[in-house]
Amino acid sequence: MTHKVLHVGAGGFGEDWCHRFLPPNVADGTIEVVGLVDIDATALEKSRQHLGLKVDQCFTSAEKAFQMVDADFCTIVIPPALHEWVVDLALARNMHILSEKPIADTMEASVRIADKVRAAGLKMGVTMSHRFDQDKSTLRALVSGDALGRINTVSCRFAGDFRVYDSWGRFRHEMDHPMLIEGAVHHLDIVANLAGAPCTSIYARTWKPDWAQYKGDTDVIVVMDFANGAHGVYEGSSAQATGLNDWAKEYLRVEAASGTAILDHREIEVFHRHQKRARQTSRQGTGQQVSLLSGMKWANSLLIEQFCHWLDGGPSMATNVEDNLQSVALVFSAIESARLGEPVKVQEFIQSFRKSSSNEA
Known part of the structure; x- marks a missing residue:
């Protein structure tokens, strides 16, 4: 309908x-x-x-x-x-x-x-559009299968040149944590989705270089642990000089038991380990190229369609508000970690707010 x-x-x-x-x-x-x-x-x-x-x-x-x-x-x-x-x-x-x-x-x-x-x-859904973009969807389909084996680490880099005031929307330049709240909200979500399990621990450092025309921190480095033993590393900046990995051109690398998958500027390549070699070396650009999945809709257009299917009685969309608390908790636990200067246990962090909400009710 x-x-x-x-x-x-x-x-x-x-x-x-x-x-x-x-x-x-x-x-x-x-x-x-x-x-x-x-x-x-x-x-x-x-x-x-x-x-x-x-x-x-x-x-x-x-x-x-x-x-x-x-x-x-x-x-x-x-x-x-x-x-x-x-x-x-x-x-x-x-x-x-x-x-x-x-x-x-x-x-x-x-x-x-x-x-x-x-x-x-x-029903409420949240549009995590970057996770459902064509290139990230292709990478997720690739690493969620058996081709590469158990995931060891997921790495993500975002490097954009939005250092000048109002180059990334005025309200972001006035925020306390623009990179985490408005940028890493997508990227940490993608890392967790590729890792394939809830995040258990997160450790973040944030700062702002003197050339960045922001109130809050524009640069972050985050280390993540996941319930299935995988680990994640994220580096993000909205104040880079050249924007090498700007929006929709992020660098993502998944290291697994039997291979590595790299996404860079919307192109994906895979490297498989050769069982008969005691040691091998590779370099980006020499792997097996992977074609992107085909589809009529991606990102927010796809999520609108998924939301309507949910309203029609179909399965709950992956980014329903309850499940998306896991994603938003990555952002706010990273902010808390940066404040404390130590790791934060993410699931305990979420439950602490759930208890507070129950007490207020």
């Missing part, structure tokens, strides 16, 4: 949703966008044209939009600190929710949102 959508957030990345992610799902009948919200009238008009909506379907007030629009679910693409406010508006109208990551701007708010959604008996 076609699901009616109220979309909140038409500017910035919200315009990408209105221009790139929602239209394919409108075209094939998965959704119908019946309302659009943004406080910026200029952004609202631009995205209205992308979606072909009528003027009376557009609102600068979220409260008015939720009062006036009859929709099956809402999509939220605004800064994380405002997510809970919109979630509350949606739940009051008995609407399901599909939100941009992270769930919220704090672990406390993320747990509150998950608890509210569960109590309301509604």
Whole structure:
């Protein structure tokens, strides 16, 4: 069936949703966008044209939009600190929710949102778009099979040149932890997904070079342990000089018992260990090239479709809000680790907020 959508957030990345992610799902009948919200009238008009909506379907007030629009679910693409406010508006109208990551701007708010959604008996998904991009999906399919054997380490590097103020959206330059909350939220999620098990321990160091025009830390190094014995390493920076591994061009390497898989700039190659050789050496660029998976939709367009299948009675999407607490906990436990200067036990970290939420209730 076609699901009616109220979309909140038409500017910035919200315009990408209105221009790139929602239209394919409108075209094939998965959704119908019946309302659009943004406080910026200029952004609202631009995205209205992308979606072909009528003027009376557009609102600068979220409260008015939720009062006036009859929709099956809402999509939220605004800064994380405002997510809970919109979630509350949606739940009051008995609407399901599909939100941009992270769930919220704090672990406390993320747990509150998950608890509210569960109590309301509604469904909420989180768009971890990079995990579901074509290249990462291909790498996941490759390493989750038997071809490379048990995973030992997963490494990820993101290096972007967003050092100048407003080159990565003004609100990120004013955040305390822009790289962790707005960048590593994707990358740590990908590392954990490739590792194939919940993270048990995380240790993070963060800093800001003097050329970075940010309030908070732009550079991070994170070490992760997983319940299945795998380990992860992440290095991320939004203040690099050349942007060698910018968005959608990240470097990922999976080392396994019988081989290595490398993803770099959307190209994947595999190296297999030769059993008859006592020792071998290889270099990037000389491995077996792997073709990317085929598909009509990727990233957020695919996740919108998966969310609608879930609403239609299909399986719960992998990034449902409850499971996504594992992902958002990686970010906030990394922030806590950087503050303490020592590793944090991730599952205990999550449970501490669950207990706090229960006590408050």
